[in-house]
Amino acid sequence: MSLDEFLKEKQAQEEAKEASKKKDFHDKCLLILAKIKEKSEEKYHELSHLFHTRFSSPNIQRKVIMGFYAQLMNEMHALNPTPVITQTATQLKQGVSTTLANTKKKAQALVEKVEQVKAQAKETKTDKKPAKKEEAKKPAAKAAAKKAPAKKVPAKKASPATAKKKAVKSAGKSVKKKTPAKKK
DSSP, rough: OEEEEHHHHHHHHHHHHHHHHHHHHHHHHHHHHHHHHHHHHHHHHHHHIIIIIIIIIIOOHHHHHHHHHHHHHHHHHHOHHHHHHHHHHHHHHHHHHHHHHHHHHHHHHHHHHHHHHHHHHHHHHHHHHHHHHHHHHHHHHHHHHHOOOOOOOOOOOHHHHHHHHHHHHHHHHHOOOOOOOOOO
């Protein structure tokens, strides 16, 4: 095999690949146009006319038909908002479910606290009832003690000598020394 034959064969293979790629995008564009037709007849007629006038020729560059394919995909996504709505709805449901779960947990914790407070209140009520009975007994015991005659203990009388000393000390404290006024 000569070099010329090899190069011709290699070029033919590359052209076949390129043609198949173009044809693949051509077929993909037709499929997307069919899907767009199901959703909107007006858009389909507009895009189909554009496709057949500019992009259906076999000699079109690959990047040009790929650009039109991308445009068709964008149009199809714009006409099909359900995935966006579905995704937003699922996110919203997840947010609501987590909020609901958190609220349930907080409510359950609050109910438990209320139950604990109720139990404590019952305990304090039961504790207070016996305490009131004991308090009632205490004043009765005090009253009984007051009624009983108390023994009087005679106070010791101070000796006359100590009484005089106390009188002198208290008199000495009450007398103040007078100091002459300072001259300015």
